[in-house]
Amino acid sequence: MQLFVRNIAPVGSILLRAAARSLVRTTRLRTTVILSYAALLLLCATTARAHAQNQAAEFAANTSKSLPDAPLPQSGPQSSSPQTPSAEGSATVSGTVLDGSGAAIPGAQVSLTHRDGTQLGTLMSGGNGQFVFSRLPAGAYLVVVSSKGFAPFVSGEFTLSPQQVYTIRNISLSVASASTEVTVRPTEVIAAEQIKAEEKQRLLGVVPNFYVSYAHDAAPLTTKQKFSLATHDTLDWTSWIGISLTAGIEQANNSYAGYGQGAAGYGKRWAAQFGDGRTSDYLSHAVFASLFHQDPRYFYQGTGTKKSRLYHAMSNAWIARSDSGKDMPNYSYLLGAMVSGAISNAYYPHADRGANLVFTNAFIGIAGRAGGNVIQEFLGKRLTRHVPADPTP
16 A cells, blocks of 8 residues: 555656646636737727827817917907097097986987088997097088987087087987988088078068078088178168168268268268178178188077076177087177278278277177167067078077
8 A cells, every 4th residue: 555655646746747737837828818918909999099199180180270260369348439430530529318308318329420411430329328429530520319219310510620629519319209211411501491591581571681590500601601691681672772871861960071962972971881881791791700610690599588688689799609509709790890990991081080980880880780689689580571480489
């Protein structure tokens, strides 16, 4: 038994070693296979990742070529700044849009136009109803305001000078009872229609009353219209009657005795009256009114207390309305009366010439205008025929 054990032991040991070697080889083989499979998976994953990155890069490149450039960021918030004409200047126009109760109207459309109707810019009124057109060149403009539910508003024409800050007042929109269509016409055309109506106005149906406007917002006159109106007024047939009567009274009183009596004296007095009236009318109503951009007409007030109306009438001899609608010293009448008096020195008798004649004629002219305005304010409308149908009450 012991011999058998000794003999079998080496064999068992050999078999055991062989089995161990086989087990080791099998384990190594499995390990090798597993490692090879893992390496293969890693290689596939790396290749797939590189391919995906290449495709993403190509897609980004193609997308950047096909898509438009993104808008650049703006520096600062966008604002509803007013639209202004392309030719920039230094003048400014502003105003506030209100309703009939005096409340502000935001979002109203405000347009700036030329006298010929050409639209220069449009903006919307702000939350407080205000609007501003800035950087405007000098020139003549008017403003048109419209808002849903309200009747449109059209301002009178105004003239801007460089660096002038002009404010349009009394922009009040009334509630529209029905749809209203606004046609913006040139100011010159509107003024021509108003002059045509004024040239029909006559006191007691006889005496010209051309220089009284019953329209408070009358359109300003052009230079041509000022000269035309002065010609129609000063050469009206009633002027010849007035000159003849005045010369007759002076003849009877022997005023300006240097002229003498008889037909020759009457003729000289008649010529002097004609010269005084024509030079005064043309200088005051046309020449200086054009040079100083003033309106030569009297604007009837018709409302308020008697005191305020009396002040308005008398002050018009020294204060005039400019073509842009502002009050200014009445240079036209002051200078017109003075220069007319100076010219009269050329044809009055030598004994009556001099500074006294100049200032006397000037004073008479200014005082006569103040007194005439008072009559116009309190009696003129009732005595005038063909007053426009829609004047200020």
